[in-house]
Amino acid sequence: MELKLVSTTLTVFLLMISVTVTIADYIRPQPRETLQFSWKSNSPSYPQQVHISLAGEKHMRVSWITDDNSSPSVVEYGTSPGRYSSMAEGESTSYNYLFYTSGKIHHIVIGPLEHDTTYFYRCGRQGPEFQLKTPPAQFPVTFAVAGDLGQTGWTKSTLEHIDLCKYDVHLLPGDLSYADYMQHRWDTFGELVQPLASARPWMVTEGNHEKEYIPLLKDGFASYNARWKMPSEESGSTSNLYYSFEVSGVHIIMLGSYADYDKHSDQYNWLKADLLKVDRKKTPWLLVLLHVPWYNSNEAHQGEGDGMMQAMEPLLYAASVDLVLSGHVHAYERSNRVNNRRPDSCGPVHITIGDGGNREGLARRYKNPKPDWSVFREASFGHGELKIANATHAFWSWHRNDDDEPVRSDQVWITSLVNSECLAEKSHEFRKILMAP
Incomplete structure (x- = not known):
């Protein structure tokens, strides 16, 4: 009996060592080459x-x-x-x-x-x-999430994994084609994503690689605005760079990191008006997407979202936003609920998902020690899945591209703030902030 106990203990000990070594020895994948596309001789009127x-x-x-x-x-x-x-x-x-x-x-x-x-x-x-x-009228509803896609071998792998997910809408927080002034790359990107994007709605917002601004010659976002028309008019926005929509009990706001966002801007005033329209009885979940993350413990792009965060975070906090999804940093990171750079049970969860497969590679260096608001972080290519089960609970999972197999590396249940004391306590603050001139 004693020998058996020793043997069992040794087995568990060795298993723990094996798991530890496996995690420690995990080698993050290298960038893959940009995809090449063959010329196709279709009719000029062919879609x-x-x-x-x-x-x-x-x-x-x-x-x-x-x-x-x-x-x-x-x-x-x-x-x-x-x-x-x-x-x-x-x-x-x-x-x-x-x-x-x-x-x-x-x-x-x-x-x-x-x-x-x-x-x-x-x-x-x-x-x-x-x-x-078309998406369902009510819960459950599933969103696939992947930003900073590009057109590499890793992009292809990410899209294949998303195709295996039974999702209803794809959310893309900026940096689509990585055309970077080479306009034919917009065409090849459209060809690459057509099998998925023609079957499920793709809701996108702009990133820095969409700007393509040439002083005195070309305004920014000309290609993006012409090709990817989003429901700005339907949501009362005057710009294709920011808008909102509702689907299956979820109100989703797509903000523009590269549109003016200060308190005197059109975007800021539109956001206030849009938040005032949200009916949490009809849409108990409130999500926000933008390109540049506000909470980022990676060495890459440090501080780039600070100005927008300072201007708009009080609005999102007062409105009890549940989740903020961003891209830009080519790595994955998930926070706990946070506000004003401190853990806050009434703040939103922030998730950086800018690791879709871009040609620039991964952002491998994180700041240490890890901030107390950061829960999980890893520099790997992958995609996220958000399944909103009902009015109060949603399941988030992040799937790392590991040797072309989708490996679920992070997961968490998220509870909406809709029935929390936070929403009730902040109702007066919410109106005060949003109604302020």
């Missing part, structure tokens, strides 16, 4: 780079590009393959960037659509048939 986004209650925006300027901006759609009971017409645009001229960029809003329903659709009356699935 390319198809993607969809939410466009108000029960509506979806379908976007694509054609090389033929005479191609019609029309979407035919229905609930049966090859049988289109409805049709919608829309708008188109194009842009010039130095020696580059884009194709005809089509944006068509379709609907009203039924919740949790598969629709089959065709763009411009020709080309392949696509299918999309």
Whole structure:
């Protein structure tokens, strides 16, 4: 009996050593080369780079590009393959960037659509048939989250892992194509993400790699604004760089890290007005996405979000925001609930998820000692999944790309502030701050 006990103890001890060594010896992956795309000889009116986004209650925006300027901006759609009971017409645009001229960029809003329903659709009356699935009307609802995607081998791996996730909406907190002035890279990015982005809505906000500003020659975000039209008008925003939308009991605010954000700015005033419209009985969850993180213990991009944080954090805190998702730092980090740089049970959880697969590589250096608000951090490529189970509980998981296999490395249950004392205690403060001139 004593020998058996010693043997069992030794086995457990060796197992602990093995686990410790495995974690300590984990070698983070190196960057992978940028993907190469072969030229395709399709008809000039053939729809390319198809993607969809939410466009108000029960509506979806379908976007694509054609090389033929005479191609019609029309979407035919229905609930049966090859049988289109409805049709919608829309708008188109194009842009010039130095020696580059884009194709005809089509944006068509379709609907009203039924919740949790598969629709089959065709763009411009020709080309392949696509299918999309609308989000559910109520919980549960699942979001895939990945920022700073780019077009590398790791991007491809991340997209493959997201495709395995049964998600309803993709959230992308900035840095999409990493075109960086090379406009054809916008086209190859659209081609790369089309299989996923044509089937589920992609809701994005801008990052620094979308700016592409050339003094005296080109305004910033011209390519991004032309190609990725988001529901700014539907949410009362005057800029495509910040907007909000609601889906399945969740109100989501997409802020613009590269739009003016001080207390006299349009974005600040829009945010106040948008928060005042939020009905936590209808949408008990309140989420915010932006590119530059406010809470970051990585050596990379230290302090870049401080100005925006100083201006807007009091608004988010007063409104009892549950979760803030950001990108920019090419690594993963999750905080506990925090406000004013201190742990606070009434503040939001902050998650940095800028590790989708960009060509610049990982941000491997963290500041030590770890701040008391930081819970988990790791410099690896990957994606996140947020499953909101009901009005009060959500499950967050982060999936590291490990040898092309999605490995769940971090997970946590998050409880909404909707029924907490925080919301009740801050109701007066909330109104005071948001109603202030």
